[in-house]
Amino acid sequence: MTSDNAQAIAQVYAEALFGLALEQQLTETLGMDLERLAGLIKANPTFAVFLESPAITRAQKTASISRIFTDKMCPLTLDFLKVLAVRGRLNLICDIQECFVRLEDKQAGRERGTLVTAIELSDKEFNRLTEQIKRTLNKELILENRVDKSILGGMILKVEDTVLDASLGRNLEKLAQALYQRG
Numbered sequence: 001m002t003s004d005n006a007q008a009i010a011q012v013y014a015e016a017l018f019g020l021a022l023e024q025q026l027t028e029t030l031g032m033d034l035e036r037l038a039g040l041i042k043a044n045p046t047f048a049v050f051l052e053s054p055a056i057t058r059a060q061k062t063a064s065i066s067r068i069f070t071d072k073m074c075p076l077t078l079d080f081l082k083v084l085a086v087r088g089r090l091n092l093i094c095d096i097q098e099c100f101v102r103l104e105d106k107q108a109g110r111e112r113g114t115l116v117t118a119i120e121l122s123d124k125e126f127n128r129l130t131e132q133i134k135r136t137l138n139k140e141l142i143l144e145n146r147v148d149k150s151i152l153g154g155m156i157l158k159v160e161d162t163v164l165d166a167s168l169g170r171n172l173e174k175l176a177q178a179l180y181q182r183g
Contacts, residue, residue, distance in 0.1 A: 010092045014099030017080050022107075026076055031104055033077040034097040041094055051090040061085040110140045113159035116148050118168070133157065 021027040041048045050056060050064075062085040069078055084090045105112060115129065130143050141159065148156075153168035 006092060007095065009089070010095035011099045013084070013089065013092065014096045014103060017076075017096070018100055018103040018107075020076060024076060026074060027104060027107070029074045030077055030080075031100060033073045034093070034100050037073075037077075037081075038094045038097040051093070058085055058088060061090060105142070108140070110142055111159055112142045113144070113157060114146055115143045116146045116151060116156040116158070116167075118147070118149055118151050118153050120147050121145055129155075 017030065018027065021030045041051065051061070062082050065081045065085055066078070069081065073081075081090070081093075084093065084096075102112075104110075115126070115133070121129065126143075126145050130141065133143070134141050137159070139159070151167035151169045152172070154166045154171070156167050156170075157164040
């Protein structure tokens with residue numbers, strides 16, 4: 001996303017699509033369609049250029065989208081893509097998909113976060129830690145694990161706007177500040 005304005009526009013489209021998907025009980029289907037489409041765009045730069053190119057008319061893009069995706073996507077997704085093409089907003093598909101995921105999470109009562117550790121955790125360790133965090137916070141969480149060797153040990157948990165820094169690096173920093181203040 002390049003600007004706050006583009007993010008705001010993507011949010012409006014995502015909310016409109018999500019509302020329609022809820023009405024038609026198609027949120028999961030549309031979510032999967034948008035995820036596949038965003039993956040296709042990210043994996044195929046030529047396709048991304050096609051979607052964003054001003055040299056290709058909106059009518060040509062609409063016709064191409066119909067030809068490529070008919071019978072491969074939900075009719076509501078296909079209609080939505082045509083609207084984006086007509087309005088010159090195909091460049092926002094990946095951003096709309098991200099907004100749509102956030103709306104799905106909110107609807108389901110889920111939150112996403114990041115667990116930063118100094119070393120790579122095994123699947124078993126990560127799952128055990130994730131379950132402990134879910135129980136402690138009493139929230140449905142989807143966590144992503146990232147490795148940052150600079151924290152030395154421990155972990156940093158980021159969920160929404162909350163950060164819990166239980167890293168060794170942070171604890172050493174606190175100790176240094178306490179010693180400095182005493183000395």
